[in-house]
Amino acid sequence: MAARGSYVFVVFAMVVSITVEGTIDEELSRFLGEKEELLRTLEQDVLVGYQRKCGTQCNFDRNIYACSSPVLEEESVCSQDYGVSISTDAGCTTCSNRKLSMSRSYVRTPSREATCTDALNMDICLSQGLDNSFRENWMSMDKEESGVKWQFFASQSGMYRMFPGVAQERCHDYDPRLRAWYVSATTGPKDVVIVIDSSDSMDFRPSTSPLTLMGLTKEAVTSVLWTLTHLDYVAVVSFATLAQQLTIQNKNTLIRATRDNIQALTQEVRRVEPNGHTNFEAAFRTAFDILRRSEVVSRTAGCNKMVLFMTDGEPTRGEREPEQLTQIISSLNQREDGSKFASIFTYSVGELADTTITKKIACNEGGVWSEVEMVGTASLAEQLSQYFDYYGTLREGQGQVIWTEPYMDAFGAGEVITGAKAVYNTTTVPQTLLGVVGIDVAISATEKITTDKQDLLDTLRSRSSSCADIRESSECELEQLRQKVYEQGTIRYENNSAKWCDPSLAQECTLPVAEQCDNQYQQYSNCRNHSTEKVDYVAASCCSRYDEPCPSFTTRISSSLQLLSISVAALLSFLYVNMILPS
Known part of the structure; x- marks a missing residue:
């Protein structure tokens, strides 16, 4: 009987455990589903703004650069809910408060060179209507339960619109397109093999750089590795x-690109030292062996x-004849049904590199x-x-x-997860990428x-596991992509004869x-002059005395209600006295 009782208890415990787990999974799914609906709402608002296009009137006075507007001081509220001030100036280092704007978003750009370009200013104009949605979302949610911190939109030009608005010491050095959430939202889960040349010639140091080609390549590879998420392999x-x-x-396959694994992999990249000859054939054979082995053991994003593939030279070992080498690579990259196994991107690093x-x-x-x-590090990272x-x-x-895995927020809101969604304008043929909307959610929630x-993590991955459908590209589309130039945060097109795979298409494609609009909505006076406006960052980012915490939103609301009740009571007393007592 005792044994039977123990058996019944074990079965009961298992049933309870399964029921509890099911309830937790349902609650977590509901929690994340609510945030995903917010993202879809923001997506629709972006589409509305961009589809108006040339009918949009832009008021640059309503668009605030995060580092240079006096409005920062005038309209800010005090909060303990978004981290402390990140200023390192004297006094502010002990500030336990944060000044935020709950009425509008603030804008950052990837570089000073990109700030006043037509494309970026168009994005500032066409996305300014998001402030209404940001405010409505914030007003409608339970701040404590929802956990939502930042809401944002990053455009393809590199403009970053962030709510609540928060002061930044610098606002021309943040490129959202190199952040993991942006890359993951636009590409979906993926398998990536990075192949780097570590031959003797990579020890060459260009006159314009303090680093060797190997050093520059390591920095760029590290940058690319950190654009991956736990959805990737x-x-x-080398x-x-x-x-x-x-x-x-000790894994000779692809590995999941978790933050811990990326950290360990970047350490291995740093240990690579130039030595030996250059063998392209061995490099590609190893890359495709890894991809195929990983499929066999299901260590892949699927x-x-x-x-x-990055190199500064030409092959000196293995197959060296171009026609034979490309045939070998083509054979390695072909599945049984004739389709390509992987997309291949090649980079000739350095002015002396064979192309x-x-x-x-x-x-x-x-x-x-x-x-x-x-x-240069930034240039190579941008090219990648x-x-x-x-x-x-x-x-x-x-x-x-x-959904990303948990990480520490770069803007000071603590440990968060990010939900992000790419926004495409499907009214164009083919459809065009406008950017990515996102929200950061406190892990504490x-x-x-x-x-x-x-x-x-399992729940986040299961909700983010769908593959991106990549359509068959036309030759002109590929040639256009090849003519793109990424430099100092800007993207432009050039007609470079060396980059055409098929020079005969240069006239046809x-x-x-940039589309020109008659209403001159791109007004640059604020854009060009804002960098000369100075606001003391300590004053713009810290609240009250630096050693005194300021009330949270909840505390301020309670205080306001208390003050209101006192005022109402006083008014009633006044009316009562005046109605009863004779004049």
Whole structure:
């Protein structure tokens, strides 16, 4: 009987456990689903703004740059709910408060060079209507229960509109397009193999750089690695005379791109030192071996695959003849049904790099080749971003909401998860990427539902697992992508004869040009003059005395209600006295 009783108890405990887990999963799904609806609302508001296009009148006085407007001081409210001031100036380092604008968003740009371009100013104009939605979302939600911190929109030009508005010491050095949430929202889950040349010649240091080509490549690869999320799988291959995978945890397959794994992988990248000859064939064989092994053991995102190949030279070992080498790579990249296994992006690093073979490989595989002449960390990192621009441009249909794993918010709101969704204008043919809407949610809000981190991660991944559908591109679309130039935060098109895979298409394929509107909505006076306006950052970012906390929103509301009740009581007393007592 005792044994039977124990058995019944175990079964009962299992049933209770399953019921509790089911309830938690339902609650977590409901919680995330509410945030996804907010994102879809923001998506529709972006579409409305952009579809008005030339009918939009822009008032730049309503668009605030986060680092240079006196309105920061005039309209800010005091909050403890979004982290402390990040100022390092004397006095402000102990500030436990944050000044925020709950009436409008503030704008940041990727660089000073990008700030006054036509494309970025158009995005500022066409997205300014989002402030109404930001405010309505904030007013309608329970701040404590929802956990929503920042709401934002990042455009394809690199404009970043953020609510609540918050003072920043600098606002021309933040490129949202290189953030993991932006890349993931535009490309979906993916498998990425990064192949880097580590031959002797990579030890060369250009006269314009304090770093060698190897050093610059390491910095750029690190930047790309941090654009990946836990939805992706990744591997890095170093090649010289031979090729080898940079492994962690003794895994010779792709690994999930969690933050811990990326941190470990960047350490391995830093250990690579130039030595030996240059063997392209070994590099590509190793890359495709990794992709195929990973499929066999299901260590893959199961979606689009890509190879990013970086070199400063031409092959000196293995197959060196261009026609034979491209045939070998084409064979490696072919599935049994004849389709391509992966998209290939090649990069010739440095002004002395040979370009013939690297360009031929990309052209032959329907990919994109870039000649990185302006050697520098930012330049190379921007050029590497072509891979997600490629997928963002050729994507079909609207993207789904993706969720990042927990991380520390760069703007001081603590540990958050980010939900993001790519916004496409489907009224154009083909559809065009406008940007990405997003929200940051405090991890403390999810912990009220579950403290099981793995359960949270599994739920986030399951809601973000749909593959991006990439349509068949026309030759002109590919040639246009190849003519894009990424430099100092800007994107432009150039008719560079060296970049055409098929020079005969140069006359047939016209390059995109900015649409001109008659109503002159792009007014640049604020844009050009705002950098000369100075606001003391300590005053703009800290509240009251630096050593005294300010009330939270809830406390302020309670105080206001208390004051209102006192006023009402006094009024009633006054009326009572005047009605009863004779005049």
